Amino acid sequence: MFDLGSGYGVAVSIAPVVRAPWPEQPLAAGVTSRSGRLGDVLPVAARTDAEIAAELQRVQRAKSALAAYEAELVVGLAALRPDGADREIGEPGVAGEAWASGPGRQPVAGVSEFFADELAMVLNCSRTAASVQGDLSWVLVERLPATWAALADGALDRPRAFGLAAELSDAARELEPAVLQQIEAAVLPRAGSVSVSRLRALARAELQRLDATAADRRRKQAQKSADVTVTPMRDGMAELRIFLPQPMAAALHGTLDGYARMAKADGDPRPLGQLRVGVLTDLVLRPWDESRPPVTAHLTVSADLGALRASCGSADIDGQPITAAHLRELLEQLDALCPGGLQAPAGGTLHLALTDPVSGALRAVVPRAELERLARRGCPHHPEGTCGCPLLDRPADVDRYRPSPAQRRYTRARDRTCRHPGCRNSVARADLDHVVPHAEGGATSCSNLCCLCRRHHRLKTHAPGWRFTMTADGVLTVTTPSGVTRTTRPPGSRIPDRSDDDPPPF
Incomplete structure (x- = not known):
């Protein structure tokens, strides 16, 4: 510090500081290390029931604040991905109109259509989940600021905040901010005391009251997204989802339920849910229309070459050639699966995918007819059939753009x-x-x-x-x-x- 006569000046020297790494301490035998956990610092066993309940409420408020911050981060990343490089109408590679009109497929104005794909990679989730997350984050941060503020302050939990955003998602793209603020003002005072479904119903009714014409237009637009999808589930089950107008859904369910109850009254012991599924399957799949083309299948059977080790005398097939002996043994195993041997379905195809027993890597794919021909002919250079010459392998490279059928x-x-x-x-x-x-x-x-x-x-x-x-x-x-x-x-x-x-x- 030095005197300037009428005041003082300060000189500051800046020097880089290199911090030495913390010396690594060897662990004793049998001791492992891990990062700290909240339960270690805040042990649950030391709390009373009232303290646990209060802590759970604090956790919910913290989760709300994190959800609001996450929404800000998502919107911030979206702002860094403008749509300037996206394909435009008339350019090769532009998205088709049918794809762009599907549910959750319309990106926010000004944001790249591929932003949801990047967000899915960042969050390690599906593109559908990332698309929903991106859309609802934008609705909360940019179009429902009062709802976002309640979420950030812990006054509203994530399910209710995002449920409200989901209900108003389509309307948020076209309504004036003043209309959305009126809806928020009407439903937020009750948001914390009603269920998520009730909150969405309140918002839907308020939206209908304030903008009935636009609501009808959005309903007609939503009908264009009608679809039937299948989602695999556990234990060999799957979920068939039908997105369709509500009157049609009610009519279908009423028909299925009516037939199921008739079967129940006739003494069928199965539960009603199982009977409804059976009725739906019968109505859809029964062959009442002979003008339709026959249904067939294209089968690919995966065969692990490790199953051939014991019978073909090879000590190790890992990475070794697929020989005539392997193919003959495989044919014997296929023929043992069913009378007459495993064959292609009528009008369909049957291919055998041969995999390596150690790495699981695919070694070759061959039609059954070709498999029989190779097994019968054997190695053209050693007719006695005792050699180990390769007969099958990965398809060879081709010197052109279009891949070969193989x-x-x-x-x-x-x-x-x-x-x-x-x-x-x-x-x-x-x-x-x-x-x-x-x-x-x-x-x-x-x-x-x-x-x-x-x-x-x-x-x-x-x-x-x-x-x-x-x-x-x-x-x-x-x-x-x-x-x-x-x-x-x-x-x-x-x-x-x-x-x-x-x-x-x-």
């Missing part, structure tokens, strides 16, 4: 679904894509081809900042513009998990 069979049998992280779209609706683009020198080989649904094919081709790499054994690594990396392996693969390795470009 490459298509192999890649689809290997991938089974779209390989983008979190996507489970069937290969029946997927494209075969070059991971390294063919125009940039990428080979048309099974080690450079993977199945991507049309959306993720478009993302890889047109969305800036994304990186895709794939190893020779089919392990696909995807990196977002924000640096988040996810890895997918072919289904059934037992390739060692190297998630601790450095992300691309290594």
